[in-house]
Amino acid sequence: METILPKFDSVFSIDCVIFGFDEGELKVLLIERNAEPFKDWWALPGYLVEQDESLDTAAERILYELTGLKGIYMDQFYTFGDVNRHPQGRVVTVGYYAMIRLSGNKELKPVPVTDYARKAVWKPIAELPNLAFDHDQIFGRAFGKIRTRISYQPIAFELLPEKFTLTQLQHLYEVILNKKLDKRNFRKKMLNYGILKELDEKQRGVSYRAAKLYKFDKRKYARLFQKELSFGK
Amino acid sequence: METILPKFDSVFSIDCVIFGFDEGELKVLLIERNAEPFKDWWALPGYLVEQDESLDTAAERILYELTGLKGIYMDQFYTFGDVNRHPQGRVVTVGYYAMIRLSGNKELKPVPVTDYARKAVWKPIAELPNLAFDHDQIFGRAFGKIRTRISYQPIAFELLPEKFTLTQLQHLYEVILNKKLDKRNFRKKMLNYGILKELDEKQRGVSYRAAKLYKFDKRKYARLFQKELSFGK
């Protein structure tokens, strides 16, 4: 007996939620759609997966084509499969997210393989417009994910420039966690993690006392992942 | 301009990783396949999603049809989309998991809608056979998920009978975390969570001093979710 796979009109897609941090604001990368449905709406960068590419590969390709961002490693966070989430048929979409350094990546150059999107833009999450399809929901889940994750893994570095000050780092935490933190306790804890390398360099171009710059120590960071519930011994 | 969705021969499926705890062992629910490919192999309960059902609905239905377990709430944990994961074509599968009370659910009665599976069986994870497709990988990721999750959320109750002793609870933690825990510290911590209700009842049928039974207090539990990273103030 041999089972043959049915041929459904099913299709799957990827949607990417890319977070960036710039000018003290947390931003997300959106495209302006140039195709129906939802023509002219803002949407998360996303497109259909090809037959011969894995989800991870597709995510990287799609992000590149729509925004020009190259080689961005993304994590899958959830798959959205409501029957009517796409008005033209059944489309199950796999959500991916990444937090990236925005400096140097400010220039977005979509590869014009299609006229599917008009442009890609960084939008502050504080002023997020309504998004196409169920993208509000997808964004919300991704944001929840990074908020939870930053609470037990020091992952905020991914969003900062290579060299950053402790105050910048703290601001970022405050934006994501949406609350004020105590400066001394924050510094104590961060430095205690032992994943910051103090540099011999200072901030430049500020009109007040320049702060020390730090860099994030990848090797030590790798060891730190995941605290486990402990009951002693 | 109107985009029309292409008709690919793409298909998606659900695979379920259902954990149970019985006789001191952590078990997972498997089916014995009765169809090609991988006929006669053990596999996770899983099947194709219909055109007109959401992923969550499909998961519940498929689990029911293959194992007889009804109304099990499952969480989605990852979507597997390697190009060649299914020998007959492109099948992207969405992984769901649940931890359930095994008592009373011991009787598995697959609904014989297909001859796709021969039977469903609880297998101790210590003696897991090689599974069909990439189900080893799917299982592994689900197991990692519950292990991580139990480390910061007291979710182990879902696996225990309604009334349980602290020693049973500790054994379960030890099995999932794969390490010995200290009895006094474990009890102190668990009772401190304030989500256990001590009953006026004792264990029965044991040939030694009977332990007190506890019940898990749902209301208090709901408040406990997610600790946040704190920097004071």
Added chain:
DNA sequence: ATTACTTAGTGTAAAAAATACACCCTATCT
């Protein structure tokens, strides 16, 4: 009834981590 056996149940001291809290320092600008 005594004894042997098995698991239940309990407390404390030490160390580590988290918290609350406020002032002086230093570079820049005028």
Added chain:
DNA sequence: AGATAGGGTGTATTTTTTACACTAAGTAAT
């Protein structure tokens, strides 16, 4: 020289985590 703005620092208290070992209670066998 003075004003401004953010940089940078310490300590005492509380809470949490950890290490560690014996007695109590019930059952079963004689």
